Amino acid sequence: MWSHTALLIIDMQNDFVLPGAPVCVDGALETVPRITKVLNRFRQAKAPVFHVVREYREDGSDVEANRQDFFRKTGGFVVPGTTGCEIVAVLKPLPGEYRLVKNRYSGFMNTELDFMLRRLGITRLVVCGTQYPNCVRATLFDAVALGYEGVLVTDAASAQTPEIAQANILDIQNIGVTCVETDVFLR
Amino acid sequence: MWSHTALLIIDMQNDFVLPGAPVCVDGALETVPRITKVLNRFRQAKAPVFHVVREYREDGSDVEANRQDFFRKTGGFVVPGTTGCEIVAVLKPLPGEYRLVKNRYSGFMNTELDFMLRRLGITRLVVCGTQYPNCVRATLFDAVALGYEGVLVTDAASAQTPEIAQANILDIQNIGVTCVETDVFLR
Numbered sequence: 001m002w003s004h005t006a007l008l009i010i011d012m013q014n015d016f017v018l019p020g021a022p023v024c025v026d027g028a029l030e031t032v033p034r035i036t037k038v039l040n041r042f043r044q045a046k047a048p049v050f051h052v053v054r055e056y057r058e059d060g061s062d063v064e065a066n067r068q069d070f071f072r073k074t075g076g077f078v079v080p081g082t083t084g085c086e087i088v089a090v091l092k093p094l095p096g097e098y099r100l101v102k103n104r105y106s107g108f109m110n111t112e113l114d115f116m117l118r119r120l121g122i123t124r125l126v127v128c129g130t131q132y133p134n135c136v137r138a139t140l141f142d143a144v145a146l147g148y149e150g151v152l153v154t155d156a157a158s159a160q161t162p163e164i165a166q167a168n169i170l171d172i173q174n175i176g177v178t179c180v181e182t183d184v185f186l187r
Numbered sequence: 188m189w190s191h192t193a194l195l196i197i198d199m200q201n202d203f204v205l206p207g208a209p210v211c212v213d214g215a216l217e218t219v220p221r222i223t224k225v226l227n228r229f230r231q232a233k234a235p236v237f238h239v240v241r242e243y244r245e246d247g248s249d250v251e252a253n254r255q256d257f258f259r260k261t262g263g264f265v266v267p268g269t270t271g272c273e274i275v276a277v278l279k280p281l282p283g284e285y286r287l288v289k290n291r292y293s294g295f296m297n298t299e300l301d302f303m304l305r306r307l308g309i310t311r312l313v314v315c316g317t318q319y320p321n322c323v324r325a326t327l328f329d330a331v332a333l334g335y336e337g338v339l340v341t342d343a344a345s346a347q348t349p350e351i352a353q354a355n356i357l358d359i360q361n362i363g364v365t366c367v368e369t370d371v372f373l374r
Contacts, residue, residue, distance in 0.1 A: 110298055
């Protein structure tokens with residue numbers, strides 16, 4: 001199971017997770033204990049862990065057009081150097097784990113992720129984090145398109161509502177990604 | 188001249204510029220005064236400036252295969268947080284200028300550069316920095332491939348030898364990039 005396998009934890013930053021943050025995903029906070037379990041399993045196995053995070057420049061110049069107004073109105077989010085940009089405390093990367101910055105939905109778009117995974121000989125990706133319709137899904141679709149075997153830990157990923165989560169899990173399962181809950185995954 | 192035009196200054200970091208650094212480019216230091224002149228002209232014109240820099244992770248996991256041994260033998264270079272990774276003092280970005288990180292030769296490979304330039308409405312790129320056969324050339328070739336008009340400030344870019352510089356300028360000119368010296372550019 002663990003050889004050639006890496007974990008991607010997506011966007012578990014304070015601005016996306018903590019209640020009251022401008023871009024909080026409602027379901028994200030309750031996934032933290034389950035993500036922690038999955039993360040600990042990878043740490044025990046000494047398998048590669050990628051903490052994939054979003055960053056935007058303070059002036060909003062690199063924010064998607066569709067949320068640029070919102071970014072400016074709210075004073076911005078996931079700006080490097082702010083607390084909101086940091087990974088939630090209990091999931092902080094350990095030395096030897098990778099923090100990888102993306103600017104868009106997919107962890108593969110305009111990032112070094114694919115060539116780092118290839119260098120490590122990774123063929124299987126276990127994905128958790130937030131949120132289902134955007135970054136989790138886009139990353140998994142690109143992973144499958146690039147030839148990786150995908151595993152989604154369904155209750156360690158989140159959306160604004162359970163309905164959105166379920167609709168996305170269905171679509172993700174339909175492209176061949178193994179979808180399992182944390183307890184099943186850890187067994 | 189200045190509307191729709193951005194400046195790219197490539198890899199003018201201490202580890203590539205200062206004599207004695209493990210990956211110093213011999214010709215780089217003497218270009219600093221000319222790059223400064225070009226940079227000041229863009230600042231006067233309030234035209235966008237991108238400081239394109241290289242970064243490698245401390246463990247070397249994202250270094251090109253061909254220089255990974257060298258990276259480890261020398262103790263690494265352009266690692267974030269080190270002085271060597273910083274842009275040389277006189278060229279430090281001002282607020283409002285962009286620092287953009289790349290992991291490979293081209294400023295366009297796996298970076299947000301193209302979509303930031305499109306957002307800004309940029310159609311013409313003025314390029315200087317180091318070094319000719321690798322990052323300067325790869326960035327200009329990709330710029331042309333993507334449809335940008337290219338301008339190379341020939342004596343504000345550098346190589347290990349003048350012969351390497353000249354051979355590259357010839358090839359770059361042959362794909363339609365305007366190649367001019369600093370004094371001509373500033374006129």
